[in-house]
Amino acid sequence: MSTVQLSQLLEKYHLLGHRLYGAEPVSQLEHALQCASLAVDAQESNEMVSACLFHDVGHLLRPDDLSSDAQHEISAANYLQKLFGHAVIQPIKLHVDAKRYLCTIDSNYWSTLSPGSKHSLQLQGGPFSEIECEEFFKQAFAAEAIRLRQYDDLAKIPQKKTLSVDDLMPMIESCLLG
Numbered sequence: 001m002s003t004v005q006l007s008q009l010l011e012k013y014h015l016l017g018h019r020l021y022g023a024e025p026v027s028q029l030e031h032a033l034q035c036a037s038l039a040v041d042a043q044e045s046n047e048m049v050s051a052c053l054f055h056d057v058g059h060l061l062r063p064d065d066l067s068s069d070a071q072h073e074i075s076a077a078n079y080l081q082k083l084f085g086h087a088v089i090q091p092i093k094l095h096v097d098a099k100r101y102l103c104t105i106d107s108n109y110w111s112t113l114s115p116g117s118k119h120s121l122q123l124q125g126g127p128f129s130e131i132e133c134e135e136f137f138k139q140a141f142a143a144e145a146i147r148l149r150q151y152d153d154l155a156k157i158p159q160k161k162t163l164s165v166d167d168l169m170p171m172i173e174s175c176l177l178g
């Protein structure tokens with residue numbers, strides 16, 4: 001069952017992955033592959049590599065609804081929970097909150113964001129308060145979400161060489177729910 005659903009997921013990237021990643025100079029698929037390749041380079045777990053590859057699938061589920069950032073992390077988590085367990089789903093679900101967290105705890109972080117990411121931050125509710133930061137960091141997989149966020153922010157380089165979906169497939173398949 002999971003292999004059928006994985007095929008349907010990959011088909012979304014096949015059909016829509018050429019679309020631009022918001023205002024960034026890379027496509028959705030280039031962004032996903034750069035993010036996952038950075039996780040491989042950092043020797044992250046297969047679950048983290050899978051999370052990095054699919055973290056923005058929410059944008060492909062509702063490709064014409066970009067008006068409110070579409071809460072893409074929630075739609076991604078809901079969609080992917082048929083396929084993967086918490087170690088993949090939670091970092092994805094928390095990757096927007098991780099940006100809001102980092103903006104508050106790291107005074108330099110906001111200035112490193114791309115113009116598109118600064119704009120989406122406002123749509124996403126802006127930086128967390130200190131209390132919200134504490135609540136965020138208590139959650140399971142918050143640290144993984146922060147690392148995913150850091151790869152995410154770096155995965156916007158035009159024409160960067162990356163691993164392919166085929167290269168990543170054994171890592172993805174190892175994480176599929178039975």
Ligand SMILES: [Fe+2]
Pocket residue numbers: 031055056152
């Ligand atoms: Fe992203």
